[in-house]
Amino acid sequence: MPQIQLAPSDIYYSQSSISHCFTCNGTEHAGKTLVETVNDILLGLCRxxxxxxxxxxxxxxxxxxxDNRRLWVxxxxxxLGQCDRVPVKITRYMCRKKxxxxxxxxxxxxxxxVLYELKKSLHREMEDVFLALASIYLGSN
Incomplete structure (x- = not known):
C-alpha cells in the first residue's frame, strides 16, 4: 500500500457522527475518550x-x-499547532457503511x-493564589 503525508484538515470524514471514545482494539488509546488521547499526546504520555x-x-x-476517530484526534x-501532516496509507476500498x-x-x-481549557482554568486559579500571597507579603511589610 502506498503511503503519503497529508494535513489532517485535508482529509474528509466518512461518517456524519463518531463515538466519543475508542473501542478496545489493542492499541495504547483503546477505551480512552478522543480528548483523553489528545491530552495524553499534549502531556507527552504517548506520541x-x-x-x-x-x-x-x-x-x-x-x-x-x-478512520474517523483517529482523524478527529x-x-x-x-x-493546537502540534501536527501539520500525518502519514496515511492509500487504499482502494472503504466499508460501504461509511x-x-x-x-x-x-x-x-x-x-x-480539552487540556487547554484546563490550563486556562489552572492559570486563573494560580493568579488568584499569587495575588493572595502578594497581599499577605505586602501586608506584613
Whole structure:
C-alpha cells in the first residue's frame, strides 16, 4: 500500500457522527475518550506515532478516511499547532457503511475536557493564589 503525508484538515470524514471514545482494539488509546488521547499526546504520555496510521481513499478530488476517530484526534492536534501532516496509507476500498463525505463530524457522547481549557482554568486559579500571597507579603511589610 502506498503511503503519503497529508494535513489532517485535508482529509474528509466518512461518517456524519463518531463515538466519543475508542473501542478496545489493542492499541495504547483503546477505551480512552478522543480528548483523553489528545491530552495524553499534549502531556507527552504517548506520541502521535503511537496512534495507528489512517487509511484514505480518493473520492473525486478529496481524500476520505474510514478512520474517523483517529482523524478527529489528528485534526484537534493540528488546530493546537502540534501536527501539520500525518502519514496515511492509500487504499482502494472503504466499508460501504461509511459512504458520507463530510468536512466536519458530530461527536456522540461526552468527549471530555480539552487540556487547554484546563490550563486556562489552572492559570486563573494560580493568579488568584499569587495575588493572595502578594497581599499577605505586602501586608506584613
Amino acid at each position: 502521535i506515532t503511537d496512534i495507528p496510521k489512517i487509511s484514505v481513499v480518493r473520492k473525486g478530488d478529496v481524500w476520505v478516511t474510514a 489528528f485534526r484537534a492536534l493540528e488546530s 459512504n458520507v463525505i463530510k468536512k466536519e463530524v458530530k461527536i456522540r457522547g461526552d468527549p471530555g475536557k
